[in-house]
Amino acid sequence: EPEVTQTPSHQVTQMGQEVILRCVPISNHLYFYWYRQILGQKVEFLVSFYNNEISEKSEIFDDQFSVERPDGSNFTLKIRSTKLEDSAMYFCASRLRTGRETQYFGPGTRLLVL
Amino acid sequence: QQQVKQSPQSLIVQKGGISIINCAYENTAFDYFPWYQQFPGKGPALLIAIRPDVSEKKEGRFTISFNKSAKQFSLHIMDSQPGDSATYFCAAVQETSGSRLTFGEGTQLTVNP
Numbered sequence: 001e002p003e004v005t006q007t008p009s010h011q012v013t014q015m016g017q018e019v020i021l022r023c024v025p026i027s028n029h030l031y032f033y034w035y036r037q038i039l040g041q042k043v044e045f046l047v048s049f050y051n052n053e054i055s056e057k058s059e060i061f062d063d064q065f066s067v068e069r070p071d072g073s074n075f076t077l078k079i080r081s082t083k084l085e086d087s088a089m090y091f092c093a094s095r096l097r098t099g100r101e102t103q104y105f106g107p108g109t110r111l112l113v114l
Numbered sequence: 115q116q117q118v119k120q121s122p123q124s125l126i127v128q129k130g131g132i133s134i135i136n137c138a139y140e141n142t143a144f145d146y147f148p149w150y151q152q153f154p155g156k157g158p159a160l161l162i163a164i165r166p167d168v169s170e171k172k173e174g175r176f177t178i179s180f181n182k183s184a185k186q187f188s189l190h191i192m193d194s195q196p197g198d199s200a201t202y203f204c205a206a207v208q209e210t211s212g213s214r215l216t217f218g219e220g221t222q223l224t225v226n227p
Contacts, residue, residue, distance in 0.1 A: 004157070031213070043158060043203060043217040056214055091157050095213065102148075103215060105157030 002026040004106035006092050012112045016081050021109045023075045023092030031095040032075045033103060034067065036060070036088040043091065049075065082113045116141055118206050120218025127225050133191040135221045137204035140185065144206035148215070149178065149189050152201045161202070162189070194225045 005024045013019050025032050034046040047057045049067055066078045075094075079086055089110050093103040119138045127133045137147075146165060150158035164171045164178040164187065171178045177190040191198055204218040 033214070035215070042219045043215070045214040045216065048214055058214075093157075093215075101213075102160045102163075103213075105150075105159065107155065107157050 004092055004094055004104050006090075006106035006109050008109060009107065010110045010112075012114065013082055015084055015113055019079050019082055019111065021077045021079075021090050021092075021111070023077075023094075023106055024073050025075055025092065025094030026096075026104055027073070029094035029096050029104075031055075031097075031103075032067075032069070033093040033095070034077045035091045035093060035105075037091065037108075038088045046077070046090075079111075082111075084113050087111060087113045116216055118204060118216050118218040120204050120221060122221060123219065124222045125224070127194045127223065129194065129196060129225055129227050131194050131225075133189075133194045133198070133223055133225070135189045135202055135204070135223070136186065137188065137218050138184075138186045139206050141206070141208065142185070143208045143210070144216075145209050146207040146213075147178070147180065147187050148205050148207070149176075150203045150205060150217075152203065152220075158203055191223075194223075196225045196227050199223055199225050 007022045032049040035043050037043045045058050047061045048055045064080045068076050089108045091108045092106040095101045095103045148163035149161045151161045152158045162173050162176045164180050166182050175192045180187045202221045205215045
């Protein structure tokens with residue numbers, strides 16, 4: 001069964017450093033998402049991406065964050081200058097079409113900012 | 115207005131028992147209500163979902179009950195099994211907003227053998 005993959009599974013970085021989290025969505029999916037989950041808290045929406053542009057972003061997704069689909073398969077989340085509070089599990093998700101289609105989540109990248 | 119409230123935070127049930135998790139929402143524009151199951155170290159996976167024009171949906175041992183007037187919905191797990199032990203998230207979607215998922219806080223379910 002097709003699945004969303006994410007790399008790396010874990011990343012440790014120093015405050016102020018840039019990190020890039022990578023995702024390979026399911027191949028024929030058209031809509032892409034990033035969510036994050038701070039330890040012990042709910043999963044929060046960050047950004048959605050369709051047709052090579054951001055379709056919606058949350059208040060969390062400030063200028064420090066950016067997303068890109070550099071080729072036909074990868075979908076990346078970049079954090080330019082990490083802060084301690086960026087420590088979280090980051091999930092990528094993808095969906096085939098608009099509407100009520102299921103969002104399929106990857107296994108996540110655990111980011112720790114020291 | 116965009117929040118989804120979920121309770122309880124944790125739940126312990128004996129094998130064979132019924133697990134019940136409740137959620138409430140405020141935004142009447144939400145038009146799709148999925149439940150996700152998450153095992154440790156994994157991403158959330160869709161378990162079952164319901165639309166607001168239906169009051170109940172059943173898939174195997176899992177049932178969603180939906181009360182549109184009260185803006186509440188709940189997940190019932192019948193004959194709970196140890197393999198059901200996981201974190202469960204309710205969520206809500208507003209299709210016109212790009213279908214972002216708004217999650218509840220999560221319920222950690224433990225089913226004792």
